[in-house]
Amino acid sequence: MLTLLHTSPVHVPVFDALRDEEAPGLALRHLVRPELLDRAREQGPGAVADEVAEMLAHAARQGARTALCTCSTIGAVAEAAGGPLGLPVLRVDRPMAAAAVAAGPRIVVLAALESTLAPTKDLIAQEAARAGREVQVRTVVVPGAWERFAAGDTGGFLEAVAAAAREVTAADAIVLAQASMAAAADRPAGGVPVLSSPRSGLRAAAQLAASARSLSGLRTM
DSSP, X not given: OEEEEESSTTHHHHHHHHHHHHSTTOOXXXXXXXXXXXXXXXXXXXXXXXXXXXXXXXHHXXXXXXXEEXXXXXXXXXHHHHHHHTOOEXXXXXXXXXXXXXXXXXXXXXXXXXXXXXXXXXXXXXXHHHHTOOOEEEEEEOXXXXXXXXXXXXXXXXXXXXXXXXXXXXXXXXXXXXXXXXXXXXXXXXXXXXXXXXXXXXXXXXXXXXXXXXXXXXXXX
């Protein structure tokens, strides 16, 4: 079983659909806790660390072998909580960050929330260090995007993100910092590749779940 920790209910059908395409038959369990993002924005991601650890511990007791955190703001907190529990936890944007580093040194991060910028920049730095590369990261908070998202104006939200992507120049990759922005990558853009996190994150988490399942099977032999 793969447990997904979300801070918005809009992600549930998105990841269910991706599971059907990428890993049919993989059991998913969705935990949706919008208040975690609210507190993390107000007080910092560390403010929700204990609660995230408690949720993951409960998930492990319920049979989860792997977890995927789809919220970039609290992703690092979730990954850190998994270690002491013996539960592999992946933040959804890690594979995207690795792909951005591979694309080239000039990376632009687009975000709807300012609270996402620092965690995303830190993640890209981690992946750059892992790859032995140097990168330059520019960040942009898309004006009005979060307000549209919060109001349920999905079309307006995605168009704001796509418009911001079209304005980017002199970059090797554009990173969409939040999973909710993913559909904007499919809209007409300029010449810079636009990377989003849900598909690559789900694919990597499914592989982790399969590895954990195989390891568990070996232990019972």
